[in-house]
Amino acid sequence: xKVRDVMTRxxxxxxxxxxxxxxxxxxxxxxxGAIPIEVPGVGNLVGVITDRDIVLRVVAEGLxxxxxxxxxxxxxxxxxxxxxxxxxxxxxxxELNMRRLLVYDNERQLSGIITLGDITAEYRDIAxxxxxxxxxxxx
Amino acid sequence: xxxxxxxxxVIIEAPGRQLRVESTRDAEICLRRYWPLKDGRALNLARDAxxxxxxxxxxxxxxxxxxxxxxxxxxxxxxxxx
Numbered sequence: 001x002k003v004r005d006v007m008t009r010x011x012x013x014x015x016x017x018x019x020x021x022x023x024x025x026x027x028x029x030x031x032x033g034a035i036p037i038e039v040p041g042v043g044n045l046v047g048v049i050t051d052r053d054i055v056l057r058v059v060a061e062g063l064x065x066x067x068x069x070x071x072x073x074x075x076x077x078x079x080x081x082x083x084x085x086x087x088x089x090x091x092x093x094x095e096l097n098m099r100r101l102l103v104y105d106n107e108r109q110l111s112g113i114i115t116l117g118d119i120t121a122e123y124r125d126i127a128x129x130x131x132x133x134x135x136x137x138x139x
Numbered sequence: 140x141x142x143x144x145x146x147x148x149v150i151i152e153a154p155g156r157q158l159r160v161e162s163t164r165d166a167e168i169c170l171r172r173y174w175p176l177k178d179g180r181a182l183n184l185a186r187d188a189x190x191x192x193x194x195x196x197x198x199x200x201x202x203x204x205x206x207x208x209x210x211x212x213x214x215x216x217x218x219x220x221x
Contacts, residue, residue: 017144021158022165029168042146066159 003089004082006122007103009112013038016046016070023049023069034100034113037073047073048102051099079104082111089114097108145203151215158215163192163202170206176213185209 012030016037022036025139033051038044049069058065076103080089089101092137093116105111148161158173160166167189176182188205191197210217 015144018165019159025165025173029172039144065157067201068170118148 001086001122003080003084003086003103003114006086006118007082007112007114008032008118011110011112013045013110014049014069014074015040016068018069018138019065020049020054020063020067020072021065024051024054024065024132027051032113036077036102036110036113036131037069047075047077049073050100050102055075077102078125079110080114081106086119090119147198147219148204149207149210150187150218151210151216153215161206163189166202166206167193170209174209179209181205181208181213184209191217 010030010032012026012032013036013085014026016039018026027033027035035049036045037047037049039046049072053072057063062071068079069138077091078096078098080092082103084107093099093101101112102110103112104115144161145163146160149166150157150159152158153175158169160169167186170182170186170189175181185202185205185208188197188202192199192202207217207219
């Protein structure tokens with residue numbers, strides 16, 4: 001199975017200067033827990049902000065909701081390709097201790113995001129549709 | 140999509156609540172999801188102004204002005220220099 005079969009195609013991005021409050025609203029509206037951060041006008045990706053970042057780095061620390069995204073985002077744009085094998089993407093998530101990876105197309109443009117939730121949902125669907133193989137074990 | 144930051148944020152307040160709105164996209168989300176009124180003349184004009192600004196047929200400033208009017212209609216206290 002390929003990353004493209006499971007990924008969430010998403011093009012919603014935010015700016016490093018956006019406030020955490022605005023990004024939280026955007027997350028709710030886009031029904032996502034992670035938003036890539038892109039420099040406006042230039043289009044370069046510089047990081048990712050997650051709902052977890054907001055809880056742990058803003059709410060728990062007592063920072064204002066007006067805090068700029070750039071102050072708390074995770075810097076780095078680690079990702080995988082749409083064509084990558086899903087197992088490879090999972091291995092990368094484990095290595096990096098991340099729950100999400102950005103997904104790029106063949107032209108290295110951001111095309112979406114893949115999350116552990118996407119993967120477990122896919123495997124749950126497979127488990128629901130595939131009959132269990134007979135084991136021959138009798139109880 | 141013309142959704143970049145406004146020249147100046149609009150901060151609107153109600154008891155126990157403060158919304159800081161800095162872009163047309165954010166204003167559109169606020170009007171749609173976090174607004175106390177479901178209907179209103181200024182609200183409808185602001186929604187329309189935001190949509191037009193997001194599609195590029197109106198300026199972000201016009202969306203900002205319409206948003207401020209909608210906030211007044213909803214009886215928010217407005218903190219903005221312009």
